[in-house]
Amino acid sequence: xxxxxxxxxxxxxxxxxxxxxxxxxxxxxxxxxxxxxxxxxxxxxxxxxxxxxxxxxxxxxxxxxxxxxxxxxxxxxxxxxxxxxxxxxxxxxxxxxxxxxxxxxxxxxxxxxxxxxxxxxxxxxxxxxxxxxxxxxxxxxxxxxxxxxxxxxxxxxxxxxxxxxxxxxxxxxxxxxxxxxxxxxxxxxxxxxxxxxxxxxxxxxxxxxxxxxxxxxxxxxxxxxxxxxxxxxxxxxxxxxxxxxxxxxxxxxxxxxxxxx
Numbered sequence: 001x002x003x004x005x006x007x008x009x010x011x012x013x014x015x016x017x018x019x020x021x022x023x024x025x026x027x028x029x030x031x032x033x034x035x036x037x038x039x040x041x042x043x044x045x046x047x048x049x050x051x052x053x054x055x056x057x058x059x060x061x062x063x064x065x066x067x068x069x070x071x072x073x074x075x076x077x078x079x080x081x082x083x084x085x086x087x088x089x090x091x092x093x094x095x096x097x098x099x100x101x102x103x104x105x106x107x108x109x110x111x112x113x114x115x116x117x118x119x120x121x122x123x124x125x126x127x128x129x130x131x132x133x134x135x136x137x138x139x140x141x142x143x144x145x146x147x148x149x150x151x152x153x154x155x156x157x158x159x160x161x162x163x164x165x166x167x168x169x170x171x172x173x174x175x176x177x178x179x180x181x182x183x184x185x186x187x188x189x190x191x192x193x194x195x196x197x198x199x200x201x202x203x204x205x206x207x208x209x210x211x212x213x214x215x216x217x218x219x220x221x222x223x224x225x226x227x228x229x230x231x232x233x234x235x236x237x238x239x240x241x242x243x244x245x246x247x248x249x250x251x252x253x254x255x256x257x258x259x260x261x
Contacts, residue, residue, distance in 0.1 A: 002133065004036045006035060006190060007029075007033060007038050007075075008221070009032070009038065015198055015199045016046050032230065036132070040079025042140055044194075048114070056083060056089070062094065074098045085121075092105070092106050093138040103129045105126075106122070106123030107142070109143045133235060135159070137187075143162070144162055144177045144181065153251075160190070164193045178209055179217070182212065186241055186242050186245070188210075188238065189211040193207055195225065206223060206227070208227075212233075
């Protein structure tokens with residue numbers, strides 16, 4: 001499937017009320033255009049809360065809801081949620097398909113300025129999801145600042161998905177880094193950020209974007225407004241551009257000085 005119809009849900013999140021957020025996002029998904037892929041923000045069940053480590057919905061509840069939405073709308077649905085595991089908590093990105101497949105990635109770079117690393121366990125690996133001919137790299141918020149981790153090594157993915165709770169105070173960083181990740185990796189980039197405010201006193205202005213491999217912003221969320229962004233993205237655009245402008249062939253090799261984990 002060379003094209004994907006995408007809907008990005010730039011929405012407010014109700015603080016620490018999982019069931020209310022599931023109802024809200026179910027309503028918004030139902031209002032979205034017919035899509036192949038639906039993208040929700042970071043910690044869409046709670047907001048970016050450290051308390052969510054012990055007060056989150058169960059993983060089973062989150063997965064069941066995602067499967068329900070994916071089946072009902074015949075679309076892959078993705079976003080991150082705070083999940084309490086037996087011995088730790090994680091900020092976990094789920095990608096659930098209408099075929100019933102469940103993929104996940106645990107946030108690698110935890111936002112120390114909010115002490116996220118004291119409440120959540122860091123992921124130990126990068127994941128690439130293959131779905132409908134697309135190779136997809138899931139990333140979460142603060143991961144955006146670390147280009148080596150998201151490096152397109154040997155053309156191993158076609159699309160990066162960033163889900164975020166990125167505060168308005170650093171909105172320029174969000175926009176600039178999304179654009180950089182698309183250009184340097186010659187990849188489609190989708191950034192889904194929330195809007196509204198939270199109980200930590202932070203405000204979020206959205207600025208969700210869908211960006212082509214050439215660095216063209218296809219759609220851009222209106223600042224501080226709850227919107228559903230929609231666009232069609234084409235896999236052939238990636239292949240053709242990498243062939244016509246093969247900068248990736250001159251990329252440097254990077255070796256981590258210590259193993260991940």
